[in-house]
Amino acid sequence: MIELHQFRPFWGLPNASPFCMKVETYLRFRGIPYRVVPSGPRKSPTGKIPFIVEDGRSITDSETIIHHFERREPVHLDAGLSEAERATAFFVRELVEEQLYWQVTYMRWGDPAGWAVFRPDLVKYLPLGMRGPVLFLLRRMLLRQMGQRGLTRADPQGAYARGKAVLDALAGLLGDKPYLLGAEPRSLDISLYAFLANILDQPHGNPLQAHGKALVNLVGYCARMKALCWQGWTL
Ligand SMILES: N[C@@H](CCC(=O)N[C@@H](CS)C(=O)NCC(=O)O)C(=O)O
The missing domain is CATH 3.40.30.10 (Glutaredoxin)
Known part of the structure; x- marks a missing residue:
């Protein structure tokens, strides 16, 4: 197993x-x-x-x-994609995994309003030994890393601007297709969905989530991916 x-x-x-x-x-x-x-x-x-x-x-x-x-599957998830589609998938995934990763980190650890609701639940979730100085040091490290990316140097509105632009571009690329590259889900969709779900489905709102929830095709896309991969999942 x-x-x-x-x-x-x-x-x-x-x-x-x-x-x-x-x-x-x-x-x-x-x-x-x-x-x-x-x-x-x-x-x-x-x-x-x-x-x-x-x-x-x-x-x-x-x-x-x-x-x-x-490598073990008889038909690869990305089988049949053209060179240009593979290149698009590569660039989109790279961008999503870099930009949206830091947006998700910022919305929880950097945005003062996000930290105010994240911290109490995180403290309950973490093992005892991680709750005090270890958590303080971890957040300090993340704040430094976010600072290097310019996120914590802007106000939250400014920090979310890049994330909103990424979501807009994704909605534009998706258009009215069921999946990012067409009628079938590809490996790019697996990655993209995990990042979008972490923005759209987290329980506390923020400007980036509000922006994403207004992008109707992106919301429908997430619902499709959820039905495909997480049907019946409960905590
Ligand atoms: N490129 C890696 C990135 C994984 C990653 O950054 N994981 C985070 C958790 S979301 C982590 O382990 N961070 C700990 C650290 O950077 O110290 C992947 O695709 O798996």
Whole structure:
């Protein structure tokens, strides 16, 4: 049985880490049996989660994990895509995983209104040993990393501007297609959905979520992906 090492569910989301949710969404989509092992970055060989363990061998990085399983499938998720579509998928995923990852981080750890509602629930969720100085140091590190990206140097309205632009571009690219690249879900959709769900489905609103919820085609897309991969899932 494949072990998926990742955070436990949080805030009604399958996973508050979009990278963990991406891998679990993929495993569910493919119907690959797995067992979740609650974990954290410090237990990972690379200091990042998710990672999987199969036959005693660890594999890290969400994209590497997905490729590892895709190699075994008779028909690859991205089969039939043109070179240009593959290139588009690559750029969109890179952009989403960089920009929206930091937007999700900012909305919880950086935005003062977001931190005010995230912190109390996070404290209850974390093991005792992580609640005091460790949490303080972790947030300080994240604030520094967000500062390097200019996020915490702007007011929240300014910080969310780039995230809103990314969501607008995604809605524009999706148009009235069922999935980002056409009629069939592709590997890009697995990643994109995990990031969008972390923005749209988190329980406390913020300007980025409000912006995303107004993009009707993106909301419909998330509902389709949820029905496809997470049907019947409850905490
Ligand atoms: N490129 C990695 C990124 C994974 C990642 O950044 N995971 C975060 C959790 S969402 C993490 O482990 N962060 C801990 C750290 O950077 O110290 C992937 O695709 O799996």
